[in-house]
Amino acid sequence: MENRYAVILAAGQGTRMKSKLYKVLHPVCGKPMVQHVVDQVTKLDLNTIVTIVGHGAEKVQSQLGSTCEYALQQEQLGTAHAVMQAAPQLEGKEGTTIVLCGDTPLITSETIEALLNHHAKTNAKATILTAKADDPTGYGRIVRNEDGHVYKIVEHKDANEDELAITEINTGTYCFDNAFLFEALKQVSNDNVQGEYYLPDVIEILKDNGEIISAYQTECFDETLGVNDRVALSRAEKIMKRRINEKHMRNGVSIIDPENTYISVEAQIGRDTVINPGTMIIGRTVIGEDCEIGPNSEIKDCHIGDSTAIRQSVAHDSKIGDNVKIGPFAHIRPESNILDDVKVGNFVEIKKSSMGKGSKASHLSYIGDAEVGADVNLGCGSITVNYDGKNKYLTKIEDGAFIGCNSNLIAPVTVGTGAYVAAGSTITEDVPGEALSIARARQVNKENYSSKLKMNNNS
Structure with missing residues (x-):
């Protein structure tokens, strides 16, 4: 199997978030956005993962730890400039590099793997992850040639009437032949209004050199959502919450009101447990079988046995055994150990x-x-x-x-x-x-x- 690498872009401050917290550290269902991305990438068989950090570099590195390597983008001069910072780790190596944004918390390892496989199958030097948008306003359109390969990417403001009717859009996630990527990055110009170096320009450079540019269209547009402000953050939270709750319900958990139940992506819940409305299950909580949790309860980082009931109560960082009855209106504070019965x-x-x-x-x-x-x-x-x-x-x-x-x-x-x-x-x-x-x-x-x-x- 060929070498495979990942570059995760996480250097931006995210001014539209209007927050003291750096954009990629904003949580979705209790986990920072960039952590969601890294967790999905680490499920794949990759040789190297490089996260590009800038604003809040120390905090991002503290969050991600040793799961990846890091490259510092001291000045934010565009996405191509950001990828170029990974040159010390990746330049000159043979293989495939996938470039993802740290503010796309809904992307899944299955989609990333499918993109990598499509890239290899088509012998392309670059492959774009695309999606069908019900409303493509503001997105770059994917214009394909008769072979189904990418002819060009047209930004919304530059598109003609026919191109505006295209609903296949560029998601900002790419696969590249690694050696060709870093050669093309050296040719990217900042001759534009913003004076920045843009990664899509690499696509144009490769195409102009006669290389194949492919596109893989994901079936799930939601996975491609990039979070740039609090409105998009709320939307990502809602989608992730639905995804998590549906997973648990399909695994045998009864969630009485999924719209008003909040479960972290890391939580584990056993079969025939009932989760009542207004319940928040946070962090690495483990709940056994045949339990009843809620309504209106907050459980964080707890390990709960089987056949336990917790009603209108709060429990944090504690162990709770089998057949325990807690509540209503009880408070189990950290480092408590509640045994059976x-x-x-x-x-x-x-x-x-x-x-x-x-x-x-x-x-x-x-x-x-x-x-x-x-x-x-x-x-x-x-x-x-x-x-x-x-x-x-x-x-x-x-x-x-x-x-x-x-x-x-x-x-x-x-x-x-x-x-x-x-x-x-x-x-x-x-x-x-x-x-x-x-x-x-x-x-x-x-x-x-x-x-x-x-x-x-x-x-």
Whole structure:
């Protein structure tokens, strides 16, 4: 198999985005646009991937990491100038180079592979990825000759009446014979109004030299969408969301209202799980089978087992086991580990804590920096007091313990196996296993106090 390379253009600032964030780092379904492109390219058998960076170079490189090599375009002088920056990595090598834009997050590896194969099949020196547009206004038109090869690309403003009627458009993605590409780049001129070096000029140079220019028309126009402003970003988000949701539904996940369900491209969801409206599943979340998530829940970077229900709640960066019931209105904060058969009820917050198998915190509790054993009952209003204003401390509640309502456990403290803490207690010392701990003031009743208070108020 011949050598194959990719150049990804990601140097532009994207002034039309009107944003402090560099254009290619704007997320689509939770992932930066350029990351979508690189992820699709890395699915292919390529020798080298070079990403051209400029504005925000360090942040782009930080995002993409070691998945590709980099070339710096210090001045943005056009797309041909950008590709030329990859010369140290690619010039003089035999093979095929595909050039993609970092702001086309909907492109798929299947389409890229089909373009590469078509390029090889036609023995072309350049192949253009094209698409049929319902409204081709503003796009360059592909004019083919009698052999079906590209005769020329006509920009909208330069097209005559017949050319304006053409609906096949240039998407801005190209395949080139690598050696011919870098030879032609040296001949590109910046003799134009903008004073820039444009990559489509390479097509004209190759054609004028008698080389074959081919075109591969993708069936999906949406894949070619380039994002230049927030309107296009929203459109890409909607298309990607539909694509992701349809994939999960075809794999056996029930999504009750796909238009109001947001799932990241990296999420994994098991069969017969039901996703209710208003749910956001973010990041590398993994959800097992037979779960029910939502409505109106936010799950981020969690690993959730089978047969678990999470309703009207938020869970981030945590592990949640099988047959767990969470919500409504619970908050599972990062680094929590909720084991099987646990119940976390309404207005319960768990932070950096473990909840053992079968334990319950049914309502109005805060469990922070705690190790809760199995079959523990945390009564309404139970609080682990973990912070003294400077440091945080650990609370341990061992298996089978019972914590009465409105109890404060002042960390560091341990409640032993099978121990009871009486309602309303403030626990400052360890409670031995099987003990009953009562830490509250003795009740005192003041006889006739209310009547005396009323008499004094009326006098």
